[in-house]
Amino acid sequence: MxxxxxxxxxxxxxxxxxxxxxxxxxxxxxxxxxxxxxxxxxxxxxxxxxxxxxxxxxxxxxxxxxxxxxxxxxxxxxxxxxxxxxxxxxxxxxxxxxxxxxxxxxxxxxxxxxxxxxxxxxxxxxxxxxxxxxxxxxxxxxxxxxxxxxxxxxxxxxxxxxxxxxxxxxxxxxxxxxxxxxxxxxxxxxxxxxxxxxxxxxxxxxxxxxxxxxxxxxxxxxxxxxxxxxxxxxxxxxxxxxxxxxxxxxxxxxxxxxxxxxxxxxxxxxxxxxxxGKEPDLKQRLNIALEHATYFAKKSGNIFGNSHFFKIRKHLGWYCKGFDGAKELRKNLMTVENVEDVERELAKNF
Ligand SMILES: Cc1cc2nc3c(=O)[nH]c(=O)nc-3n(C[C@H](O)[C@H](O)[C@H](O)COP(=O)(O)O)c2cc1C
Incomplete structure (x- = not known):
């Protein structure tokens, strides 16, 4: 067996x-x-x-x-x-x-x-x-x-x-x-x-x-x-x-x-x-992106040291598709250094 x-x-x-x-x-x-x-x-x-x-x-x-x-x-x-x-x-x-x-x-x-x-x-x-x-x-x-x-x-x-x-x-x-x-x-x-x-x-x-x-x-x-x-x-x-x-x-x-x-x-x-299979609306989607970045910072702070925060950027980019302003937001998220930066960029779209 x-x-x-x-x-x-x-x-x-x-x-x-x-x-x-x-x-x-x-x-x-x-x-x-x-x-x-x-x-x-x-x-x-x-x-x-x-x-x-x-x-x-x-x-x-x-x-x-x-x-x-x-x-x-x-x-x-x-x-x-x-x-x-x-x-x-x-x-x-x-x-x-x-x-x-x-x-x-x-x-x-x-x-x-x-x-x-x-x-x-x-x-x-x-x-x-x-x-x-x-x-x-x-x-x-x-x-x-x-x-x-x-x-x-x-x-x-x-x-x-x-x-x-x-x-x-x-x-x-x-x-x-x-x-x-x-x-x-x-x-x-x-x-x-x-x-x-x-x-x-x-x-x-x-x-x-x-x-x-x-x-x-x-x-x-x-x-x-x-x-x-x-x-x-x-x-x-x-x-x-x-x-x-x-x-x-x-x-x-x-x-x-x-x-x-x-x-x-x-x-x-x-x-x-x-x-x-349930697509969230835009507000929920961006909230989830923020939660992901926050959890990543908490975990990566423990695991890698905070200098690795840049690794979340590509993930944030993936959340930004299929809505007006997605391209601009994606571009801005590629420079974030910490959770506050992410929050500020996402808030412009809430
Ligand atoms: C960025 C990236 C990293 C991957 N790393 C692994 C890995 O560590 N182990 C593995 O078995 N497959 C790895 N794969 C292959 C995926 O598990 C999967 O077999 C492949 O992407 C095809 O499935 P998909 O079309 O659903 O993405 C990786 C694929 C990508 C795109």
């Missing part, structure tokens, strides 16, 4: 928030979960080798709020022993699941053999799933960060993040998010390989690494990959991903292509209400 943890309890169709590095940070995910309800939430991907070396600042990707559950941590890399350590850390932090990124097309990731480059090294990809599952099992049976030889700086930082909380020693599911191929489409063979390791869930983006984010996502291929999963007789869910524009579009794609659900990324930018 495949261990599926929370994935097994999700009602189908599953409509979740896709991870986006530099976008789906703690504040973004909090806003999405406050204003609508994705069935599952996944963090930005984080490098296992960096964590194994003791890069404490990388732990910021693993800050989450209880309202995000079920919350899955996404990791990437190539070193099996670093996956082991990282999985133990994620169990300690109380995550509901771990997702392995086998889809990132960025040259700095793929050049090292991780992300979508794993499509070309299926034996390594399978080993990474196996070792991550082993770490989770070991942790459920008493493995500690010390025994797993996790870097001492990471152990202290994780203890700080837990802030006295102790999570139940339980198994958590390991899933994979990938693409339909590297330079050409190999979705069906690739899925069959991954199924050998019985991941709890597979998500597939309907583009190859070579396509990056260009062209249109190939949902016909995703439908064929879904058939391989469903025909395997294994109880594993398969989510399609790519170019979903709205909750209605999600439901249509799920019905037309026979997937168990979808993950949605870019269509949620500047639209934390996405999963409820």
């Amino acid at each position: 495949v261990f599926r943890g929370f994935w097994e309890k999700l009602k189908k169709p599953i409509i979740g928030l896709s991870p986006m590095d530099g976008v789906t940070d703690a504040a973004y995910r909090y806003m999405v979960c406050k204003y609508s309800r994705p069935d599952v939430v996944i963090t930005e991907f984080t490098n296992v080798e960096g964590l194994a070396r003791g890069a404490v600042e990388m732990l910021k990707a693993f800050i989450y709020d209880e309202i995000e559950r079920p919350i899955v941590a996404q990791i990437f890399g190539v070193e099996p022993e670093s996956y082991y350590k990282c999985a133990v850390i994620l169990c300690e932090l109380g995550f509901d699941g771990i997702d392995i990124n086998m889809g990132c097309p960025c040259s700095n990731v793929a050049r090292q053999g991780s992300g979508a480059a794993l499509i070309k090294t299926p034996d390594l990809a399978k080993k990474l799933i196996r070792i991550t599952k082993k770490a989770v099992k070991d942790w459920s049976e008493g493995m500690t960060m010390e025994k797993a030889d996790v870097h001492t700086d990471i152990i202290s930082a994780v203890d700080g993040m837990k802030n006295g909380r102790i999570f139940e020693r339980r198994m958590i599911p390991v899933s994979v998010k990938t693409r339909i191929g590297y330079d050409n489409v190999v979705a069906e063979d690739w899925v069959a390989q991954l199924l050998e390791e019985e991941p709890a869930n597979l998500t597939m983006h309907g583009r190859t690494l070579k396509q990056l984010y260009m062209g249109r996502a190939d949902w016909e291929t995703l439908a064929k990959a879904a058939e391989v999963v469903h025909g395997s007789g294994l109880d594993i869910s398969f989510l399609g991903n790519g170019d979903v524009k709205s909750p209605e579009d999600a439901r249509k794609k799920i019905a037309d292509y026979g997937v168990d659900g979808v993950l949605v990324g870019r269509a949620t930018q500047g639209a934390p209400w996405f999963f409820d």
Whole structure:
């Protein structure tokens, strides 16, 4: 029997928030979960080798709020022993699941053999799933960060993040998010390989690494990959991903292509209400933008120091579309330095 943890309890169709590095940070995910309800939430991907070396600042990707559950941590890399350590850390932090990124097309990731480059090294990809599952099992049976030889700086930082909380020693599911191929489409063979390791869930983006984010996502291929999963007789869910524009579009794609659900990324930018499908009016929209900036300042003050406030600018820009004066407001928001600046610019439109 495949261990599926929370994935097994999700009602189908599953409509979740896709991870986006530099976008789906703690504040973004909090806003999405406050204003609508994705069935599952996944963090930005984080490098296992960096964590194994003791890069404490990388732990910021693993800050989450209880309202995000079920919350899955996404990791990437190539070193099996670093996956082991990282999985133990994620169990300690109380995550509901771990997702392995086998889809990132960025040259700095793929050049090292991780992300979508794993499509070309299926034996390594399978080993990474196996070792991550082993770490989770070991942790459920008493493995500690010390025994797993996790870097001492990471152990202290994780203890700080837990802030006295102790999570139940339980198994958590390991899933994979990938693409339909590297330079050409190999979705069906690739899925069959991954199924050998019985991941709890597979998500597939309907583009190859070579396509990056260009062209249109190939949902016909995703439908064929879904058939391989469903025909395997294994109880594993398969989510399609790519170019979903709205909750209605999600439901249509799920019905037309026979997937168990979808993950949605870019269509949620500047639209934390996405999963409820109810568009707020302009006043509500700008109030939500202000709340996002305020929450970001509070969180980023703790996590990065306030000099990182500029990172909210692109998010504020995404909120400003489809109304008179949106372009001018967007331009003005690109220079904000603090919450007061945001409030002043938005107030001009209330
Ligand atoms: C800015 C950006 C960052 C991304 N970062 C990640 C990531 O960290 N992990 C991942 O699995 N996919 C990542 N993706 C891919 C998305 O999760 C998703 O697969 C892709 O955007 C297609 O879905 P969409 O059309 O709904 O956006 C990223 C995409 C974008 C645009």
